Amino acid sequence: VTLRELDETLAAAGQMLALDPPLGAGDAATVGGAIAAADSGPLRHRYGAPRDLVIGMTVRLADGTIASSGGKVVKNVAGYDLGKLFTGSYGTLGLITELAFRLHPLAPASAYVTARPGDIGAALAAVRQAQVVPSAVEVDWPAGELAVLVEGTAKGVAARAGTLAKLLGGQESQRPAWWGAYPWEPGGIGLKLTAALSRVPALLTGPLRVRGSAGTGVLYAALPPGTGPDEAGRIVGDLRETARDAGGHAVMLTAPSEVRDRIDLWGPVDGLALMWRVKQQFDPDGVFAAGRFAGGI
Numbered sequence: 001v002t003l004r005e006l007d008e009t010l011a012a013a014g015q016m017l018a019l020d021p022p023l024g025a026g027d028a029a030t031v032g033g034a035i036a037a038a039d040s041g042p043l044r045h046r047y048g049a050p051r052d053l054v055i056g057m058t059v060r061l062a063d064g065t066i067a068s069s070g071g072k073v074v075k076n077v078a079g080y081d082l083g084k085l086f087t088g089s090y091g092t093l094g095l096i097t098e099l100a101f102r103l104h105p106l107a108p109a110s111a112y113v114t115a116r117p118g119d120i121g122a123a124l125a126a127v128r129q130a131q132v133v134p135s136a137v138e139v140d141w142p143a144g145e146l147a148v149l150v151e152g153t154a155k156g157v158a159a160r161a162g163t164l165a166k167l168l169g170g171q172e173s174q175r176p177a178w179w180g181a182y183p184w185e186p187g188g189i190g191l192k193l194t195a196a197l198s199r200v201p202a203l204l205t206g207p208l209r210v211r212g213s214a215g216t217g218v219l220y221a222a223l224p225p226g227t228g229p230d231e232a233g234r235i236v237g238d239l240r241e242t243a244r245d246a247g248g249h250a251v252m253l254t255a256p257s258e259v260r261d262r263i264d265l266w267g268p269v270d271g272l273a274l275m276w277r278v279k280q281q282f283d284p285d286g287v288f289a290a291g292r293f294a295g296g297i
């Protein structure tokens with residue numbers, strides 16, 4: 001099932017699945033793929049990451065065993081939480097065959113407030129401290145644009161949007177064209193960056209184009225077009241040091257083959273030995289997506 005198909009079905013019932021991975025896969029993006037890759041977009045700020053939305057999962061293991069955990073309603077969730085283990089495992093542990101999600105009602109009203117503050121870090125801190133309950137806080141760099149989404153009742157949204165406009169020196173606007181979209185072009189070099197919230201500005205640096213959730217510390221970066229393997233290796237190495245110092249990581253998501261062949265996509269990964277033990281328990285013969293994940297898992 002594609003995300004677009006599911007969104008249309010749920011919207012007809014006044015509901016939504018707050019799963020909005022960055023635009024890039026188009027209408028072909030599937031529910032299972034988004035969960036396997038733990039893709040998240042702007043709505044992660046308010047509704048949580050994909051692993052927070054899965055309340056039940058059924059999987060088929062390498063030996064043919066069918067395993068289930070969780071349930072179809074939150075109160076019935078019990079047993080081992082396979083959902084959190086399989087979400088983001090890139091298909092290396094087993095085949096996800098069924099998912100149950102936490103849904104949310106569609107908001108009756110929403111508004112976007114955009115601004116170009118001189119100090120992104122100070123603006124983000126101000127949003128965090130204000131009682132405006134944003135659903136998403138996104139940044140586009142080096143344009144220096146900040147966009148905040150608020151949802152709720154019409155009256156409440158109008159009041160909070162007005163507060164944000166004054167706070168940031170911005171204005172209420174339409175959803176920005178760059179909202180929820182990867183910053184790289186097809187065939188480019190793209191990375192996923194993470195950082196502690198207070199250190200997000202540290203990732204807005206260098207020859208990068210960066211977009212993503214400044215409110216959750218999950219960003220996406222594009223290297224300049226035409227960057228060769230040697231230069232890409234230097235930039236990615238520097239990025240990984242910067243991200244580590246900021247309490248996060250830098251993972252290469254896409255690149256031409258000549259770059260992928262020269263650079264480790266995942267970089268240093270904490271807990272790799274434990275991840276290998278989990279792989280051995282679930283898929284000892286390497287049937288599922290062998291070598292796809294960090295450390296060759």
